[in-house]
Amino acid sequence: MPEIDNNLDSNIDNNDNNLVSIRNLHFSRGHSKVFNGIDIDIPKGKITAIMGPSGTGKTTLLKLIGGQLKPQQGTIHFHGENIPAMKTRKLYEVRKKMGMLFQSGALLTDMTVFDNIAFPMREHTELPEVMIRDLVLMKLQAVGLRGARDLNPSQLSGGMARRVALARAIALDPEMILYDEPFTGQDPISMGALVELIRSMNDALDLTSVIVSHDIQETLAIADKIYIISQGKVVGHGSPQEMNQSDSPWINQFVHGEADGPVPFHYPAHSYKDDMLQGV
Amino acid sequence: MFDWFAQLGKNTIEFYARLGKEVLLFIQTILSFWAVILRPGLIIQQLYSIGVRSMLIIIVSGFFVGMVLGLQGYNTLVDFGAEESLGVIVALSLVRELGPVVTALLYAGRAGSALTAEIGLMKATEQLSGLEMMAVNPVERILAPRLLAGIISMPLLAAMFSAVGIFGGYLVGVDLLGVDEGSYWSQMQAKVDFDKDIVNGVIKSFVFGIVTTWIAVYEGYNCVPTSEGVSRATTRTVVYSALVVLGLDFLLTALML
Numbered sequence: 001m002p003e004i005d006n007n008l009d010s011n012i013d014n015n016d017n018n019l020v021s022i023r024n025l026h027f028s029r030g031h032s033k034v035f036n037g038i039d040i041d042i043p044k045g046k047i048t049a050i051m052g053p054s055g056t057g058k059t060t061l062l063k064l065i066g067g068q069l070k071p072q073q074g075t076i077h078f079h080g081e082n083i084p085a086m087k088t089r090k091l092y093e094v095r096k097k098m099g100m101l102f103q104s105g106a107l108l109t110d111m112t113v114f115d116n117i118a119f120p121m122r123e124h125t126e127l128p129e130v131m132i133r134d135l136v137l138m139k140l141q142a143v144g145l146r147g148a149r150d151l152n153p154s155q156l157s158g159g160m161a162r163r164v165a166l167a168r169a170i171a172l173d174p175e176m177i178l179y180d181e182p183f184t185g186q187d188p189i190s191m192g193a194l195v196e197l198i199r200s201m202n203d204a205l206d207l208t209s210v211i212v213s214h215d216i217q218e219t220l221a222i223a224d225k226i227y228i229i230s231q232g233k234v235v236g237h238g239s240p241q242e243m244n245q246s247d248s249p250w251i252n253q254f255v256h257g258e259a260d261g262p263v264p265f266h267y268p269a270h271s272y273k274d275d276m277l278q279g280v
Numbered sequence: 281m282f283d284w285f286a287q288l289g290k291n292t293i294e295f296y297a298r299l300g301k302e303v304l305l306f307i308q309t310i311l312s313f314w315a316v317i318l319r320p321g322l323i324i325q326q327l328y329s330i331g332v333r334s335m336l337i338i339i340v341s342g343f344f345v346g347m348v349l350g351l352q353g354y355n356t357l358v359d360f361g362a363e364e365s366l367g368v369i370v371a372l373s374l375v376r377e378l379g380p381v382v383t384a385l386l387y388a389g390r391a392g393s394a395l396t397a398e399i400g401l402m403k404a405t406e407q408l409s410g411l412e413m414m415a416v417n418p419v420e421r422i423l424a425p426r427l428l429a430g431i432i433s434m435p436l437l438a439a440m441f442s443a444v445g446i447f448g449g450y451l452v453g454v455d456l457l458g459v460d461e462g463s464y465w466s467q468m469q470a471k472v473d474f475d476k477d478i479v480n481g482v483i484k485s486f487v488f489g490i491v492t493t494w495i496a497v498y499e500g501y502n503c504v505p506t507s508e509g510v511s512r513a514t515t516r517t518v519v520y521s522a523l524v525v526l527g528l529d530f531l532l533t534a535l536m537l
Contacts, residue, residue, distance in 0.1 A: 066412070066413050068409065068412055092415045093415070095412070095413060095414070096415040099413075102406045102410055102413075106406040106409060107407075107410075108410075109402075109407070120416070123416050123421075124415065172414075178413075
């Protein structure tokens with residue numbers, strides 16, 4: 001359990017400490033509104049978790065931060081520069097400072113584990129092959145998979161694939177890593193390994209981490225700051241302790257996993273009685 | 281009634297929006313060629329998987345098509361006592377029409393479908409998204425080398441098809457049916473014009489190379505990222521390529537004759 005920084009909340013309005021600040025973000029897909037004016041601050045050097053029920057657009061939020069999607073309204077400042085307003089070339093420059101861990105790993109299937117991790121280095125640096133080899137082995141050692149360097153991605157288990165993807169995400173020593181549902185579908189052992197890795201990497205490499213997840217216990221255990229999103233709005237934010245003690249019904253429902261509450265169990269529909277009586 | 285008009289308008293707007301997006305992506309891909317040329321390794325890899333690995337089917341098909349041309353041509357020509365012209369018939373049919381067209385059709389089935397499936401699956405498994413987040417532009421890294429390799433491969437494959445076909449026609453005509461060997465080759469030499477016939481054939485297969493590879497690459501890049509989406513995109517690649525090749529062939533022939 002990491003130490004919890006009680007001063008976090010006072011940082012929210014202090015832009016110097018925020019690597020990313022999102023203001024009044026609106027995004028809709030077709031007719032459905034995914035985000036309806038959200039504000040999020042991601043403090044430098046901390047682990048920020050963005051949580052919420054499935055389908056609230058958490059992955060979409062990461063894609064917006066990475067510039068893969070453009071919002072209809074609002075700003076996303078990274079190092080003080082607005083990502084949605086960037087030209088393609090600039091955007092690709094900025095992405096070198098970000099790493100992203102995809103839920104599926106998104107490893108390139110036509111190359112080995114070693115080549116996958118070497119890939120960003122070969123694409124973006126002029127380093128000699130000997131040095132790339134050393135760097136790749138160091139990254140693999142960090143995730144405990146130095147021995148798996150010659151395997152193909154199809155030979156990896158889900159947990160291993162995610163660790164390889166993590167090694168690749170840190171290949172270029174980014175300032176920030178975006179984790180998309182890092183704990184989903186992991187067995188308890190790889191889950192523990194991942195939790196440990198995310199925390200220790202964040203501290204050892206002086207990273208800023210953003211975790212999108214709905215695994216409450218794991219996320220509460222490592223996050224410094226939590227945002228809960230529901231139905232296009234931020235419904236609560238604060239430290240894990242504050243979340244646990246919160247009396248907001250939204251946060252309570254989510255943190256304690258209640259089936260019904262402000263987030264209804266039923267998908268919006270006509271009245272049950274009318275539906276049943278209507279016949280065919 | 282108004283619904284119908286609204287739907288028509290919506291479809292038209294969507295069609296042009298898609299077309300515009302496709303043209304922009306095409307221009308972007310072409311502009312990325314300079315970056316690809318600096319990395320010949322990428323092109324060579326694609327030349328191998330697109331071009332070299334299509335050679336077998338192209339050569340075998342060319343051989344049989346040439347043999348059939350030899351048989352059919354001989355049977356018709358012999359009625360007029362003009363079987364010495366067999367070489368001309370075989371060579372002109374292959375170089376002008378069958379070489380570029382049949383090669384393009386086979387290429388769409390062999391390499392085009394593979395390209396669409398590969399890129400489509402890369403999209404479905406988030407690999408394209410992953411590349412973007414690694415600050416590697418998939419247009420430069422994935423689309424451009426494949427398109428360039430396709431454009432280079434197609435005229436070479438068509439040339440191979442024609443060459444093997446002429447040889448197949450020779451085997452059937454000269455060795456099997458007894459056409460005079462000297463006239464087979466000499467009439468061919470005399471009647472097949474470099475500028476009019478061979479260059480026209482090369483221009484055709486160059487255009488087919490651009491069109492079929494682009495359709496394959498675009499369908500993959502733009503597919504719905506599910507297994508059904510990839511399968512539909514692969515089918516579309518083969519169908520669209522075949523239709524466009526045959527349509528363009530008529531157009532190009534009409535323009536160049």
